[in-house]
Amino acid sequence: MSDNTVGATSPTPLTLLGLGAMGAALARTWLAAGHPLTVWNRSPGKSAELAAAGARVAATAAEAVAASPLVVACLLDDASVRAALAEADLAGKDLVDLTTSTPGESRTRAAWANERGARFLDGGIMAVPPMIGVPEAGGYVFYSGSREVFDAHQEVLAVPVATRYVGADPGFAALHDVALLSAMNAMFAGARHAAALVADAGIDQKAFGTLVADWLAAMAPATAAYAGGPVPEDPTSAAVAEAGDAALVRTAREQGVDTALLIASAGSMNGI
Numbered sequence: 001m002s003d004n005t006v007g008a009t010s011p012t013p014l015t016l017l018g019l020g021a022m023g024a025a026l027a028r029t030w031l032a033a034g035h036p037l038t039v040w041n042r043s044p045g046k047s048a049e050l051a052a053a054g055a056r057v058a059a060t061a062a063e064a065v066a067a068s069p070l071v072v073a074c075l076l077d078d079a080s081v082r083a084a085l086a087e088a089d090l091a092g093k094d095l096v097d098l099t100t101s102t103p104g105e106s107r108t109r110a111a112w113a114n115e116r117g118a119r120f121l122d123g124g125i126m127a128v129p130p131m132i133g134v135p136e137a138g139g140y141v142f143y144s145g146s147r148e149v150f151d152a153h154q155e156v157l158a159v160p161v162a163t164r165y166v167g168a169d170p171g172f173a174a175l176h177d178v179a180l181l182s183a184m185n186a187m188f189a190g191a192r193h194a195a196a197l198v199a200d201a202g203i204d205q206k207a208f209g210t211l212v213a214d215w216l217a218a219m220a221p222a223t224a225a226y227a228g229g230p231v232p233e234d235p236t237s238a239a240v241a242e243a244g245d246a247a248l249v250r251t252a253r254e255q256g257v258d259t260a261l262l263i264a265s266a267g268s269m270n271g272i
Contacts (some may be wrong), residue, residue, distance in 0.1 A: 011034040013036035014030065014038075014068050015038040015039070015058075015065060015067050015068040016030070016038070016040075016064075016072050016074065017040050017041075017064060017073045017074065017084055018073060018074040018076075018099075019046040019047060020074070020075075021129040022074055022098075022125065023041070024046065024050065024129075025129040025130075026132060026160045027039055027055060029160040030160065032133070035159070036056075036068075037050075037055045037056070038055065038056045038058055038064050039055045039056070040057070040060065040063070040064035040084075060087070062087045065085065065090065066089065069093060070093075070096070070153055070156070071093050072097075074098040076099070077101065078101040078102075078105040078108075080099065081097060081099050090113060090116040091118070092117060093117075093118045094118065094119050094121070094146075094149045094152065094153065095113050095119070096123060096143075096149070096157065097123060098141065100174075100177065102174055102178065103172070103178075106145075106170045106171045106174040109170070110122065110145055110170035119146045119148065121143055121144070121145040121146050122143065122144050123142065123143050124173040124176055126139060126180060127140065127161050131161065133160055135162070139161045140161055140163065141157070141164070142164050142166050142172070142173040142176045143165045144165070144167050144169055144171065144173035144174075144176075145169075145170040146168075150165050186265075187216060189261055190265075194212050195209070196255070197252065197257055198255075245266040248262050249262050249266075
């Protein structure tokens, strides 16, 4: 009788530390794909749903780490990672840290993990929880640090969301992540400023919101120039650009809207 299971591989077991909105979304996709999953969260009440779906719930972070060779952390901040793993035996483990951190914090955490016998891979998540497990949503995770860890676990890491390896420097994923988030935050701040300008003017807010979204989408390709991309020709003179910036500030004052954002970004379009 032939054995149809020859050559088949079992889904990789892993541990996940942190069951906030993002951690829970990651956990659900790994469980749905058949990966044996051990979970831990500082607030144990969040693990009930996942336990019902087949996850093993560890009483402590150290217990969770001991359960799997691959450990993924998705916690509040770098201090939370350090605290959660303080009593864990990391020897022989592959630690993947998806917690938002600075490049310096990621490099420090990599050295810390290595000193404790673990291999380290840092990750920066470019997605929100509803995008996890939905390939067409376009989310992905930046990874940096040990190429060996990335190659060994890329298949399981890609289950929830696409992967992008950006270099051996453990700080590169965080740098990419925070740089893009900084651009996003500034964009949202600009959109909120625009909405504030027209808030009390008798303008249809929903229709105006669509105009803002369309305008930002039309201008988005020009942002590549800030990172060394092709610079389109701009016929606007420095004097005209300066006068335009001044008009933006005067309008904000007329509408009773704070001008700090405009003053900080004055001249940002020069050269674009």
